[in-house]
Amino acid sequence: MSGAQQIIAVCGLPGVGKSSVAEQATTRLNGVRVRTDAVRKDLVAEPTYTSEETERVYAAFFDRAANALRNGDSVILDATFRKQSQREQIRDLSERMQAPFTLIHVVCDDEIVEQRIRVRDDISDADVSVYHQLKAEFEPIQLTHETIDNSGTRAETTAQLETLFETVTV
Numbered sequence: 001m002s003g004a005q006q007i008i009a010v011c012g013l014p015g016v017g018k019s020s021v022a023e024q025a026t027t028r029l030n031g032v033r034v035r036t037d038a039v040r041k042d043l044v045a046e047p048t049y050t051s052e053e054t055e056r057v058y059a060a061f062f063d064r065a066a067n068a069l070r071n072g073d074s075v076i077l078d079a080t081f082r083k084q085s086q087r088e089q090i091r092d093l094s095e096r097m098q099a100p101f102t103l104i105h106v107v108c109d110d111e112i113v114e115q116r117i118r119v120r121d122d123i124s125d126a127d128v129s130v131y132h133q134l135k136a137e138f139e140p141i142q143l144t145h146e147t148i149d150n151s152g153t154r155a156e157t158t159a160q161l162e163t164l165f166e167t168v169t170v
Contacts, residue, residue, distance in 0.1 A: 006031075006074045007065065007094045011081035012106035013138060014131045015117040017150035017157065021106050022078035024161055031074035034064045058086055062093060069097045084139045091143060103145035104164070112151050 006029070010022040019035065026033040040047050040057045047053065061079065068075045081087050087103060094101035108116075114128050146164050150157045 004074065005069060005072065005097075006100040006102065007069070007077065007090065007097075008075070008102045008104060009077040009079070009081060009087065009090045010104045010106060011079060011087065011141075011145075012108075013080065013082075013113070013134050015113040016106045016108040017116075017148075018080075018106045019078055020154070021104060021148055021150065021157065021161065022076050024158060025104075025165075026076045028161070028165055029074045029076065031076050032068040032071075033076045033078060034061060034068065036061050036079040039064065058089070062089060065090070066093060066097065069093075069099055074099075080134060080138075082134055082138045084142055087141065087143050103141070103143055105141055105145050105147045106150050107147060108149065109151040 008022075008025050008029070008031075010018045010025065012018045022033055022035070025031070036057055039061045040053075043057060043060055044053060058079075061077070065075045065077055077090060079086070081090070091101050091103070113131060117128050117131060148157060148160050148164070
């Protein structure tokens with residue numbers, strides 16, 4: 001495995017700006033971005049978001065990440081990762097693939113998230129009620145991680161990422 005390959009997992013609640021952060025990281029690393037939202041749409045015609053469906057989606061998501069690493073690419077994973085076990089799975093994959101791993105937790109003020117969710121037009125099905133449901137279910141992060149606060153401007157978020165990349169990229 002090349003020393004330049006790495007896994008960056010971008011986690012957080014719907015609407016906090018995970019996808020924006022993941023997109024910037026993908027550009028910065030010239031990597032492959034894998035989104036659970038896209039994987040779900042590929043696998044399920046009419047998503048129901050059951051536990052079984054979510055497990056299937058994350059299994060395919062992790063497979064896609066492993067395949068990208070095998071192809072020599074860095075991988076940026078864009079998902080809620082609301083369960084600690086999901087975060088541990090990706091950390092374990094990074095260890096098996098001998099790729100450095102960084103977990104980024106994206107956060108944002110509730111009011112701003114709610115505004116963004118109401119006006120966004122993207123692949124995610126999550127609305128404000130889903131945001132609040134997942135907020136109640138989001139397990140505390142027990143792995144070493146970095147936090148990006150996406151409550152401000154895009155330029156402020158980009159500056160946080162630039163600082164982060166100065167310390168975590170190989």
